[in-house]
Amino acid sequence: MSKRLSILFLLALLYQVIFAQEGIVSGMVRDTAENKKVVHAVVMLSRKADSTLISSTRTDKEGNFQLHKIPLGTYILLVTFPKFADFSDEVSVKDSLLDLGSIALTNESTLLKEVIVRGGSAIRIKGDTTEFSADSFTVKEGATVEDLLKRLPGFQVNSKGEINVQGKRVEKVLVDGEEFFGDDPTMATQNLGAKAVDKVQLFDTKSEQQQLTGTSSGTEGKTLNIKLKEDSKKGAFGKINAGSDLQKYVDAKALYNRFKGKKKVSLYGTTSNVSTGSLNWEDQQKLGIENDYEYDELSGVGSRLNDDVDDFNNWSLRGLPHSYSAGGLFIDKWNQDKQGVNTSYRYNWLRTDNEASTFTQNILPTTINYRNKFTTSEGMNQQHAANGKWEWKKDSLTSFKFTTAGSYKETQVLAEVKSEFLNNQKETVNTSDQDRDNHTTRTRWDNQLLYKQLFNKKNRQLLTIIRFGLIDDAQNGVNKTKTSFYRNNAVDSIDIIDQMRTLDGASKTLGLKMTYSEPLSTKWMLVFDYAHNRSNASSYRNTFSKNSNGKYETLDPVFSNNFDLDAYSHSGMGLLRFTDKKLKGVIGSGLSSVKLKLYNVDRNVGNSYDFINHKPLAQLSYMPKAQTNISLTYRGTTLQPTIEQLQPIRNNEDPLYEFRGNSDLKVGFRHGFESNFYQYKVLSQRYIYVYSSYSIVENAISNFTIIDTSLGKQIYMPVNTNGNRNWNLYGGWQKRRGPKKLSYGVQLNGNGGLNNSFIQQKNNVVKNKTDYKMLNLAVSIDYEEEGKKNFTIRPKIGYNTSKSSVQSGIKNNYFTYGGNVNGFVMLPGKLELSSEVNIDLRQKLPNFPSNQNFVIWNASLSKKVLKKKTGKIIIDANDVLNQNRGFNRIINTSFVQEERYNRLSRYFLLRFEWTFNKMPGSATSK
């Protein structure tokens, strides 16, 4: 029995010895000099094939070590101990036990000291850095950095890619000052193209202590820094897109963009009679057109220089367009991006033909009446605009930016207006026919110099902005109006206006603003702001009637007004800001004094106004978690009357609806409260946001309307009123669930409020309060399979209500319905089909013409062609159901208005798009 067992045991042992896949490596480490046991020495085994660390251990009290479970094979044994030279040897683990016996370590101090050679072959020495200019050393085409290094004096590169310079090993290779580039430092030298290198810098590696004390122990290694060329990119990009229905419609654009290093030149041109020819955002990005947007951190408001440049967008288009545009851009940066210029020019030409009708319901204390207006107009706009920007970062603390923008805009409008005024019985009170020919030019030039100074103390900052602007306005218009007043359905009297109006206006503005921020601690900061603005303006508005010669030379003093205006303002602001990881807050206030000096040239009378404006601000925001934020804001804003509102100007452009100024206007003040919440859960892809605001205005500037119902004439002027308030709300919830799954969203928005105005009918003045509310709810469902298909369905419903105190019986309540459906599908043969339907249905209002419902269906079918898919053939179908019309509904305190105007309806275009992209000589850097 026991014999059998012992045989089995022996067999098992034998099996282990013969067939074992793993073994034990053991040994002992000793110090050669003193023949002492070495305790805590590190013993490592690395696989010889790839030098991967397989096992490591420490020697015990006796200097012995054992490494277990070592797979059979060949290894490099490495024994290390502080202040001793490494011991390294090749070992083969062939069976279960390998005893290496005694391993002797040698103390470093007994090794021969290395002779340090300090380099003398400097190309350029900057402090302790030796710099080699890469271009001075010729290398063959396609050479790597390593090839370049071999050519540098004093450099040696061995077969493994290890670099020795001036007898010292290079410990670190940096690329543009970065310690690690790619996954291995030698990767940088072996894969980076020599052509991409600007300079090779060599310096001694110092420890932190050495850097602090500035002393050198002479034992440091070398560090190599490879500086890449600014930008070794050069190339061109272009796009041509042309479409036509082969009959009436054309839509074409061409973009070209060329860059070499930091220099970039772009050109573009468009022509179209389906759009205004303005470039979309994507094209603007590609061309490098910048929207020069300045954000004022103090007020939290962004602003753009020369703001009225963009009159040629499609969004505000009314009527049928015909357009041309062209432009160019030049960008350059130099001196390591410290200096740069960006200049651009553009020209726009736009003609619009429009037929519009406006239906207005006036709500009066005792009655209702109607005014209907039909306008046929032809507008011609053209504009030249040039922009320039120069930036200079003098050093890390000081920077300058100069921006200049000039534009010249010319507008000509020819209009034929017919209008009728009806009483509550829908009987005609008056009719009018008007011919208008108006020509306007505006020249504008804005300049701004920004100087930003940072200091060595972190977050201390001084910002100075100087602005200088010029505006020159000229206007010349002829207005021929024939108004027939009715009594008992018969023409009672006729009023004829045949006048020319001219405007000659100019203004000059000079402004200075300084902002200084001072950190009080790491969490508290003070911000001060001072601004001074002055402007000199003149406005000469004259109206002439025809004299006996039939020329417009007789001045009509009632509708003429000539004045000069000087405005001065000083404003200051102080803010205290708190910033912590989760909580942020701002509190402070601004105060400004404005002086307006008005001089009436006609009457030789001067008049001056003084306004004091306040701007209190308090804001608190709390971030309980990442991607979650709650904030509350109070902002007080002064509402200063405009000079047009203050001037007793009378304007008879529309003699039945005349504006008058009011010199008694006071400054209004708006208290605004806002709350904001958002939460974004990244992993569950859920997004929630809720925003609400409420504001109440003291001395709001509202309308005072004087109505003469018997003649159908209205005069309106601005007046102060109290009690205006409104609220705004929007919120949403969205849950995305990734591709091939349905995602959902809900959006809610609403607004409402109370507005006061005054109506005078005969000698009876009534205050009219209008209570209004609007609520909209939309639900969205999305689905996406990338590159294959996607669709979105977004139904919506809204309810609008409005009630005026003067006629509480009249309710203008209505529902809106509709929504949007869009989708994309990749058809067989790589045909891309996309389609979109927008549905807008509105309940009709009593007393308004019907059909306010639109279903707009657009679709497009395209296929990519040519090698590399650079071409695209597209068939565009716009408004397939031919229902597109411009529509706008306004519900105001004392009137309800619907406006309809021309919009381009159904058309089909066959388009071809071609893009090209050339980037020769791009850097080989990865």
Place this chain on the structure above:
Amino acid sequence: MKILLLFPVLLCCYLQSQTQTLFYNTVKIEFEKTMNVHAYYKELDEDWYNYIKERWPKRVTNYYEFVGDSVRSIYKPGKQTPIDPNTGYRGVADKNVVFNDYTAGTSIAQKPVFEETFLVQDSLAKIRWKVTPDTRTIAGFECRKAIGILNDSIAVFAFYTDELIIKGGPEGIHGLPGMILGVGVPRLHSTWFATKVEVIDVNMKIVTPPSKGKKVDRATMMKSLDKVLRQWGTYGSKMIVNFEI
């Protein structure tokens, strides 16, 4: 005269260092993590980089505390650094807590990822190391450089010292013969360096595994991150490396 006096002192020091190097079993280390924010985002998304380069700090520094011995260790956020009120920068994956048990070969890591906090319970991170002859002194300790590949994909540079007998390092980095005092991860443009090493009176009581979070293994966490981040294109797939360390 002075030199004469100094000489025996120096000699003494020299002899002492020669005969006995001190080895330590327990340590408390402060790590300073520096991220080159600009370089990182430049690689992630050039357009985004152009936007942030004027607004975000060039480099961001965070501190961590490592306490451990040869059996177990904890790595967790250390002293706070003040945040710049003028920047909207928020760090990614900078609040990890990692508990390693070297004898059992297990790791428990608490990783806040966006709105979720994961408690990753798994074996120790898999890193293939190659030890190099290069050395460098970190926090007064002579360190040897090693190059590692984490999960067969992420390159890691590490400097470890023979004098500290702990096989740990910052975050989940481990597996070298001695304590890792310096780490560089090129893909994250981040480095971790020990700035303070304490070896006496180390309180090992605080070395307890984190317990809060959604319990997952490494593969499950990476799968749920991948599902979302992959939709962000290359930005997301590069971003994911942050959570793998």
